[in-house]
Amino acid sequence: MSDLLNLNRLVFFTSVVESGSFTAAAERLGVAKAVISHQVGKLEQELGVTLLARTTRRLHTTEEGRRFYDRCALILREAEAAYGEMSHLTNEPSGTLTLTAPLxxxxxxxxxxxxxxxxQFPQMCVDIVFDDDIIDLVSGQFDLAIRVGWLTDTSNQARRLGTFEQYLVAAPALALTFPQCSTPVDVGLLPWxxxxxxxxxxxxxxSRTGYETEIIEARSAIRTDKTPTAYACVLAGAGVSVFPDYMLGDDIATGRLVRLVPEWTLPPGGIHAVFPAARFRPAKVQRFIEMMLAAERKRASGL
Incomplete structure (x- = not known):
């Protein structure tokens, strides 16, 4: 599809006009202000006209911008009506869901x-990529990504699914070899x-008791670029490492692994569903996100 038919840019432009500013449009759509500004600039460049007149105090549409907005608003209303009609007819997901998540x-x-x-939806097909690399969603290759940790990409929309804790753990036999380990300073001397x-x-x-903090620089014994490999090395007693609580499962409860300095905590992280900016979300994506939310609530409740 030609860039001239990029409907997302029409959405960005009409949102700026309706909201009165790039900042308000960014908040409305859940994307970064810089993304809105860049996409509207590209739209003006492609059309060869100035759509918005910007000053230090205010922003308003030009004559060409007002005419273009009227047409865009009509197009988007028709698209929204078409989507609503089809959504009413197709409440269940269809097609292929493409997604990526950390390994x-x-x-x-x-x-x-x-x-x-x-x-639940046997007519669906799911195409998945489990990879620790952050895959760009702009290419349109994926319907959504599950991101774990701290979001840095502001060009996409995101929905928080849950949170996780981080635990420093070791194999029991290895933990017995350093019985005096009781502070973060002690932890920094261990093989990591x-x-x-x-x-x-x-x-x-x-952190401890909400206000006391210690930052450590640990010593590397083994280096790997795959989380399952790090996990296997810790289980084997080769060293210590930090893992999210969802990964440890029953390891701590059954004694396969033990927490070190449990009175000290590490920063919690977020779990998000991330998808390209758009007004509408297909049923296949919405249903999957709902099921992920339910799974995270169940995990958080300990069931």
């Missing part, structure tokens, strides 16, 4: 939801399994 969370949490999703997937795999901030 550890995907294997632990997303895979069971996919199984339940296909059981460095998980290069993380932004700062050897730098950690521990």
């Amino acid at each position: 550890d969370y995907g294997s632990t949490m997303v895979a069971p939801v996919i199984a339940a999703y296909l059981k 399994i460095e998980n290069a997937v993380l932004r700062h795999p050897l730098r950690w901030m521990f």
Whole structure:
């Protein structure tokens, strides 16, 4: 499809006109202000006209911009009506759902939801990629991504699914070899399994009683770029490392792994469903997100 038919740019432009500013439009659509400004600029460049007159105090449409807005608003209203009509006729998902998720969370949490999703909607097909690399959604290759941790990409829309805790763990036999380990300073002297997937795999901030904090720089014994490999090394007693609570499952409860300095906590992280900016969300995406939300609520409740 030609860039001249990029409906997202029409959505961005009409939202700016209706909201009165780039900032308000960004808040309305849930994307970064810079994305709105860039896309409207591209639209003006493609059309060869100035649509919005900008000053330091206010923003208003030009004559060409007003005429273009009227046509765009009509187009988008028709599109919304068509979508609403089709959504009424097709309440169930159809086609192929394409999604990506981190390897550890995907294997632990997303895979069971996919199984339940296909059981409920057997006419669907799911195309998945479990990878720790952040895959760009702009290409349109994926309907959504599940992101774990701290969001840095503001060009997409996101919905929070849940949160997770981080635990420093070791195999019981290894933990017995350092019985005096009771503070973050002690932890920094242990052999660590460095998980290069993380932004700062050897730098950690521990907190206690809500206000006391300690930042450590750990010593790497083994370095890997795959979370399951780091997990296997910790189970084998080769070193210690930090993992999200959803990955540990029954390891701590059954004694396969033990928490170190449990009175000190690490920063919790978020779990989000991320998708390209758009006014409408297909039923196949909406239903999957609803099932992920239910799975996260169940996990958070300990059921």
